[in-house]
Amino acid sequence: MTDETNVLEARDVTVRFNGQMVLRGFSMSLKAGRKAVLTGPSGCGKSTVLRCLLGFVTPESGTVLIDDTPLTAETVWNLRRRVAYVGQEPDLGGGVVREVLERPFHYRANASLRSNLQRAPEFLETFGLAPSLLDKEAGDLSGGEKQRVALVSALLLDRRIFLLDEITSALDPASKGAVAEYFRRRENVTVLFVAHDAERFSFADQVLSLRGPA
């Protein structure tokens, strides 16, 4: 894979839900190590773009490529292993934070990465959370704590591509800054942020504006 290879690409993607157009001919591409922010008004299809890139939404037309490989029913299972995704208002499920962070390592795809869990306290501290949080019930966390735990969970998987959907919406300015600073420094990872406050990610190489399908 060269630096000039597109690691994330959408070509003329159109998505319709129940007959209603959500995305019309959307295209984008992002090369390795680059950062992009996807902005636009609520309901314009920002989250749908991420869901398309993960194969959660099947486009009516167009192609999605990850690492230059078209996303298909056959390739999706392998390609998802290269991507980390943090959704809006993450649902961490039951159990204490330690169990939440351990969960993805039960999957065969991540079994060999289990030793990464040792880095959990370090990542928590990076985003202003105390390591003692590991023993706290996930259901008792605040919205901002949940967002940061979900982010830590994604980072522990050691992926090279990040799809991050409004991951700082419930954070205070200092924590937002910590998240932005972390990704600014990670030169080797490719990130697509969905954000209302694009200025937070001023270091991004691209700003993609969505206006909706109309």
Add this chain to the structure above:
Amino acid sequence: MNHIVDIGAWELAAAYLLLTFPLAIILWYRIPMLGQTVISLVRMTVQLLLVGLYLQVIFQLNIVWLNAAWLLVMVAVADVSIVQSTSLRLRRIALPVSLALLAGTVVPLLLFVGLILQRSNLLDAQYAIPIGGMILGNCLRADIVGIRTFYEGIRAGEKPFLQSLADGALLHEATRPYIRKACQAALAPTVATMATIGLVSLPGMMTGVILGGASPVIAIKYQIAIMISIFSGTVITLALGFWLTSKTSFMAYGVLDRTIFRNAPKR
């Protein structure tokens, strides 16, 4: 041991007198289920009369293919009943559910009749139909709870389900927590029944064997064998039900196909 005492037509009619009490209570408290109760009582009577007459013929003929056909009819009726009790579209899951029910009923039934009762005719009407019916009835109850809990669980908890796919889970890994929860809900009644059986109530099969004139010792042996068969059949049906229905209920990328729900718009 004595043979069972037959109930005459007038004596059976007298049993209906007992209904005076529940119907009076329903009327007195104006419980809004009088019509439903009467319809159910009439249906029960007519269905059992017809089935009784039909089974009488089947038992007398005792032809293997006819017995097998009757078991298939029972499975088909159970299948429709399961699908109607869930919020899923009949056309989408009827076949996988019926295959799961068939396997969950036939495997323990054949082992019961062949291995435990040592009958050379595995589909002997006297054994295959009542035992098959008991296993099937329990599979039906478990499947209604299991299938509903599984699919409703994924629909309601779509976020963590999709997150697990995004985290690299294969479909069977992503569905595992939902299968676990559905199995717990579906198996809990059978497990609880096994734990208290004989203490809280005398179970159906044991009662039937005793009424048929056998000793209680023979009856408990039948009961133990049927409980094990029911539990095994239930687990087989559930596991196959999840596996087979998931073939038609998830899209190629692992996302739940919401068009399997009756209240979702068709594609």
